Amino acid sequence: MIGDPGDPAEVYDGTTIVLHWLTAILVAIQFLIGRTTGLLPRGALRLDVWSMHVVFGFVLxxxxxxxxxxRARYGRRPPPSNRGALHLAAVTTHRLLDFLLLIMIALGITDVFAHGFPLFNLWHFPKVGGREFVLSVNAWHGWMANILAAVALRHAAAALFHHHVMRNGVLLRMWWR
Ligand code: HEM
Ligand code: HEM
Known part of the structure; x- marks a missing residue:
């Protein structure tokens, strides 16, 4: 049975589960900070919150x-939970999430150097490029954040649909037990 807690082959291993939920929590925090910090008045508090975004960014x-x-070398991957088109949709969404995470990280780190970011005003990253470069990297980072949020929400909705409507164990196999 999918997600049978008594059958180790049917559930993800503990490390994969912890890293999956850490990723999800960090992406949610990053999106929240990214979309609200611009509302704060310019000054020390705003810089400190952006600095937290950069620190969490490196943790992410x-x-x-x-x-x-x-996942590639040691993780346990349970058998597919869907067949046919649904299986293809699930796999495509998972690889798209991986791809968007890598793009967001690359754009975020580029953004840090484009800004010559003053981390907590204690340490300045070396600055690369001019004003046009900052604006364009920042715009791409913001757009990709929206796309990642939309795909992640669709992915979460699919997991909840499996759990509450199809009533199978897909969500449970990515859950602590
Ligand atoms: C999935 C994870 C992430 C999300 C959802 C996210 C989201 C955002 C958003 C929405 C903005 C505002 C963009 C705008 O002004 O339109 C932003 C800005 C920024 N992000 Fe991220 N971000 C993520 C990861 C990272 C990472 C990994 C780093 C670097 C380590 C980073 C560094 C920055 C910097 C430097 C800014 C600009 C801050 C400023 O304007 O002073 N972000 N982020
Ligand atoms: C930004 C947030 C998230 C990201 C980036 C993310 C990413 C991923 C990725 C890449 C996989 C595929 C793992 C593999 O290769 O086998 C996965 C699996 C899974 N995720 Fe997420 N996830 C996020 C949020 C969530 C949320 C909020 C839920 C639940 C409500 C969830 C439930 C699941 C489940 C149940 C699986 C296993 C699916 C299966 O085995 O077919 N995820 N996630």
Whole structure:
């Protein structure tokens, strides 16, 4: 049975589960900070919140890298939970999420250097490029954040649909037990 907690082959391993939820929580925090910090008045508080975004961004970089290496080399991958078109849709969404995470990380780190970011006003990253470059990298980072949020919401809705409507164990196999 899909997600049978008594059958180890049917559930993800603990490391994959922890790294998946850490990624999800960090992406949610990053999106929230990214979409609200511009509303704060210019000054020390705003810079500190953006600095937290950069710190969490580097933590996310580590978590995503570890997650991908772990899944590829050591992680347990349960058998497909769907067939045919639904299976294709699930796999496409998962690989798209991986791809968008990597793009967001690359754009975020480029954004740090494009700004010559003053981390907590204590340490300045070296600045690369001019004003046009900052604007364009920042715009791409913002657009890709919206696309990632939309795909992640669709992915979460599919997981909840499996759980509450199809009443199978797809969500449980990515859950702590
Ligand atoms: C999936 C994860 C992430 C999300 C959802 C996200 C989201 C956002 C959003 C929505 C903005 C505002 C863009 C705009 O002005 O239109 C932003 C800005 C920014 N992000 Fe991210 N971000 C993520 C990861 C990262 C990473 C990994 C880094 C670097 C380590 C980073 C560094 C920055 C910087 C430097 C800015 C500009 C701050 C400023 O204007 O002073 N972000 N982010
Ligand atoms: C930004 C947020 C999220 C990201 C980036 C993300 C990413 C991923 C990825 C890449 C996989 C595929 C793992 C593999 O290769 O086998 C996956 C699986 C899964 N995710 Fe997420 N996820 C997020 C949020 C969520 C949320 C909010 C839920 C639940 C409401 C959820 C439930 C699941 C489940 C149940 C699976 C296993 C699906 C299966 O085995 O067919 N995810 N997630």
């Amino acid at each position: 970089t580590g978590v995503v890298t570890l997650g991908m290496v772990w």
